[in-house]
Amino acid sequence: MNKLKAAAVAATLTVTAVGIPMATAGPAAAAGVNKCVKATWHPSKNSVDIYNGCNKAIKVQIAERWWPDSDCYTIRSKGELHYTGTGQLQGIKYC
Numbered sequence: 001m002n003k004l005k006a007a008a009v010a011a012t013l014t015v016t017a018v019g020i021p022m023a024t025a026g027p028a029a030a031a032g033v034n035k036c037v038k039a040t041w042h043p044s045k046n047s048v049d050i051y052n053g054c055n056k057a058i059k060v061q062i063a064e065r066w067w068p069d070s071d072c073y074t075i076r077s078k079g080e081l082h083y084t085g086t087g088q089l090q091g092i093k094y095c
Contacts, residue, residue: 034058039092047084050092052077059095064088 036054041047052058052075060081062070067087072095075081083089 037092041089045084046089047082048089048092050075050081050083052079052081060092061095062092063090065090 034054036052037058037060038051038053040049040051042049048062050060055077057074057076057079059072059074061072062083062085064070064085064087067085070083070085073081073083
């Protein structure tokens with residue numbers, strides 16, 4: 001494979017790898033979080049309630065559009081977190 005074609009393939013893979021998380025990280029789903037974690041989104045209040053149904057504590061961070069992401073929050077097993085955003089909420093991820 002010539003250098004130009006190899007560079008084009010590498011660039012395409014980079015854009016695809018970066019683009020997929022952005023497309024899936026949204027209020028409709030808790031991207032990257034276990035099935036035992038439930039997120040209830042409240043778009044009109046710009047907030048989310050996160051319930052940890054897992055058997056161990058987890059650390060989560062809430063992604064916001066046009067604002068820095070939240071701090072990392074620890075949610076104990078069977079515990080809840082209510083988070084009200086500053087910007088538009090985008091998704092949830094582990095810390």
